[in-house]
Amino acid sequence: MSDDDFRIETRSIHAGQEPDEETGALMTPIHANSTYEQDAPGDHRGYEYSRTGNPTRTDLEANLASLENAEHGRCFSSGMGAINTVLNLLEAGDHVVSGEDIYGGTRRIFDQVYTQYDVEFSYVDMTDLDAIEAAFRDETALLWLETPTNPLMSIVDIAGAAEIAHDHDALCAIDNTFATPYLQRPLDLGADVVTHSLTKYLGGHSDVVGGALLTNDDELDERFGFYQNSVGATPGPHECFLVLRGTKTLPVRMDRHCDNARELAAWLDDHPDVDTVYYPGLESHPGHDVAAEQMDDFGGMLSFELDASLDEAAEFVSSTDVFTLAESLGGVESLIEQPATMTHASIPREERVAAGLSDGLIRASVGVEHVEDLKADLRQAMESALE
Incomplete structure (x- = not known):
């Protein structure tokens, strides 16, 4: 049976992970490597350098993708590292529509970092689909959602908001940290990208910092992988191990x-x-x-x-x-x-x-x-x- 045949309670424990073939170790090993032996110049076994990829991180990315019903997962050193990677998709002159009630760190990177690169942001009441529609411009490239919102716990109609974004040829990204994939799976409702702070419920024990992006879009995932490797905001293997421990419960x-x-x-x-x-x-x-x-x-x-x-x-x-x-x-x-x-x-x-x-x-x-x-x-x- 494949992971798709199981319910989320089972996938949270097993998806992306198999006992170690050599030793039978049940838990994913912490691969504390910075580099990997190559069999010949340019001929490696899937891993070259741990900023680019690490086996512990690979297992976590597969586990999270399964929980969000996603084809692809990418992990980062923090939730803000993941959010920044979505913003890396933007170009000067682009416009973003966002909720007015969002995490303060997200608002900070919008207003104090990306505005200096000639990206504009509009903040609206995301519970009002008409207000979302009215905020779009020809330059709008991204709709940014949280639901429930932080901290007023407002609820956004994900399917309705995503439809508006797609009608305007914009991406719809949603921060699903509060709900977690156990309670809400935005990709099934039309979102293009889901982001998480792994620091929160997915880690679950206040002992790790991390972030993730999940998508079903092959091209988006390829670009996320490029930025992940180029910028280098990637988690270490120990952090990935701790989040894998957290998703099990x-x-x-x-x-x-x-x-x-x-x-x-x-x-x-x-x-x-x-x-x-x-x-x-x-x-x-x-x-x-x-x-x-x-x-x-x-x-x-x-x-x-x-x-x-x-x-x-x-x-x-x-x-x-x-x-x-x-x-x-x-x-x-x-x-x-x-x-x-x-x-x-x-x-x-x-x-x-x-x-x-x-x-x-x-x-x-x-x-x-x-x-x-x-x-x-x-x-x-x-x-x-x-x-």
């Missing part, structure tokens, strides 16, 4: 992340100190129906709005015991942060507030601890900071 971890986040969101939604909860699993969420159609569950990320000042919200996130005050997300432990002063601090305040990122906004990566302990921790932090 992705399904069971995501089930618990989703269960905890769903219960915590409902509890917060009834809390008197909370104005708004942003979680697509709530029926009150404006994107709930779209999320239910294109996702298998609603994820482990949520945000909520406290009736609090910037300083009060900062004190709240500093008062938790089970939740760790930290950036990043997707590990087994629960993390909490204040976007205004942390992940989205690089966005000018007026732009941040206009996009709905208020001073009292809190983002939580809900881990796999007992949910009652998570509730108790948030309760005591609110009592400490807000009363």
